[in-house]
Amino acid sequence: MNRNKQQSPDTVEVWWSSEVDSGGPGWFAGPQDIPYKLSRQPDLQLTAPQVQEVASIVVTPNHVCQQMLGMGTSLEETTVGNLAKMSPSARESILRLLVDKQSGIGLNLIRITLGTSDFTGQAFYTYNDLAEGETDFEQRHFSIQKDVDLGIVETVQQLLAIAPEVEIFASPWSPPAWMKTSGSLKRGSLKEGEEYTTALAKYYRLAIQAYQEQGIPIYAMTLQNEPLFETDYPSCYMPPERQRELALALRQELDRHGLTTELWIFDHNFSDAWDYVTPILNKGEGYAAVDGIALHDYKGSPEVMSELHAAYPHKPIYLTERSLWGTAGADRMAQYFRNYASSYNAWVTMLDSNISPHQWLGTPGPTMFIQDAIDVDRYWIIPEYYLLGQFTRFVEPEAFRVASDYGSHSTVTNVVFHNPDGSLIAVVINQSESEQEFRMLCEGWQFAAKLPAKTVGTYRWQRTAAGKE
Structure with a gap:
């Protein structure tokens, strides 16, 4: 190879x-x-x-x-939880197959979640969960210890030891429940008021610093996964005007603490991109605070990325979530790049043979690796691993x-x-x-x-x- x-x-x-x-x-x-x-x-x-x-x-x-940033997949808690069941040698073999440039397919861009997403076997959590009615604007109770306990930090560290050039970006599914109108990680939106915007900006800055202290630099983060979607797993409605306020506050937080993490806005479907990004990027302060535009492909056409590139040529476009299958999927990926995407990331890397664990509200399709639910060190690889490798083994960063x-x-x-x-x-x-x-x-x-x-x-x-x- x-x-x-x-x-x-x-x-x-x-x-x-x-x-x-x-x-x-x-x-x-x-x-x-x-x-x-x-x-x-x-x-x-x-x-x-x-x-x-x-x-x-x-x-x-x-x-x-x-110019390309990279291509990769996700290390959400579903994948990490399945990896944690395996022996150290089996776990390392999968990580090498993902990121090693000789024996694997050389993925160089990995997505993690800040707190839990729908693809987890755990109770939903953030880094500052409080009893109902309590608040913590100063983030005195902030901790990523659950990410440590669940092996997420260790898994990312192990991956970076194999391939130090890999870039990590992060996405949150929900702010802590005490910051939200729903009082829950499910549904709701960020409460109105500067104190909540400031508190959430500080929360994200602390998350970036906490990962950095673990030897995991966060290259970029999206401000909210799918901000136009509320559902019965961690989610948060965040209209563009509110995201613009958060981007300004978080940029100030990062700059104040000497952090260079990029901020990517939107992180949702092609179909809603124009309505969302223009209120943020058409105003000078918002434009200056933002480093890129993140998109998902569940509704709409990739051609909108070419339009966005023409409108905002100095704001790179990133395809941050979509799992693809077969040659039609490979063609769809080619269309992303032909329409100015600078990256691509698959979503969910390894379910087991019982299609577990997850708390998504549908039935997932097959993942690149599938773990035998009975013999946990046994796994098999589906064609999508190799089809993705047709891109990632050969297209270098900065191509x-x-x-x-x-x-x-x-x-x-x-x-x-x-x-x-x-x-x-x-x-x-x-x-x-x-x-x-x-x-x-x-x-x-x-x-x-x-x-x-x-x-x-x-x-x-x-x-x-x-x-x-």
Whole structure:
């Protein structure tokens, strides 16, 4: 699985991964055969352009788009709780499969939750839970000890020991109940008044500092997971005007204490993005306090990210939550990047074979790793791990997306990146039921390829070879 061996300047390296029972519940019953699992294929040759009656993809590396932050998954308490049941060696093997650059798929952006989310086997908690009627504006009772006791801190520390370059970002599902109109972690909104805004800003600053003291720098945080959604698990309605107040207060808190954690606003669906971000970013103070825009893909179209990029070109866009399955999912991920997302994060990394534990109100789909609920050191990997790896093993941090024709669902689609080392990475997706032949044209050269049905291919070549420099 070594990605770093010397590459001939006129060759194109090729890897394939295929879908099987895409998103099907059968994966919880046990492993299945997967034809291609990041399987290395024979190199292709860069040649002079030729006349061919096949789908053509035109790549224009000089047309540079957004810079990538990274791609990854989540270490929410469901995953951590299942990992905690395993032996140390089995637990480490999964973490290495996630973030190791040689034996794994090299994920470099991991999401954690501040307090519990719906994917947990625990009673819901925050870092400052009080008896009904009590308040603590000075945060005297603040503590992340529950995250320590549940192994969350230790798991993230272990992951960073394996891959120190990984960035961690955090998202809260709810402020403490005493700050909310519902008096509960479920439903409700942050109470009105500057004292509650200030208290919540201090609470988040303390959380960032507490993790930093554990050797876990928090690169960024979103201000509220899905702020337009109230439900019967930790959640909090937070309209944009209120989030703007929180962003200003939290930015002041962070600056006052010398913390560089980025603040990402919104963290919800494409469909509501415009109505939410404009009241925050169209005012000078709000614009200055915010470092990026976070989005989820459960409603709406990715094209809104291109609109937001055009409107706010200096505020990067991050796809912070969506689990995807099969080649259709790989194509959806390509669409995120083609519409200026600088990141992608999957949600929930490992359920067990009983689809546990969680307190979501629906039935989850299969996760990249599935743990045997009886023999907890046994686990199996579903195709989505390898399909994600078709991106993450090859697209480096600080790579830029470059322009390319999208293609079509009836043939192949794609997205192309330019790595800092000068390599070009084309991820090509065949969602069709038959093998597809295509050619890729780039800077005076081409390569021709065939891609099996329901398969994603990654193609890597050196730009100096293609660019006639």
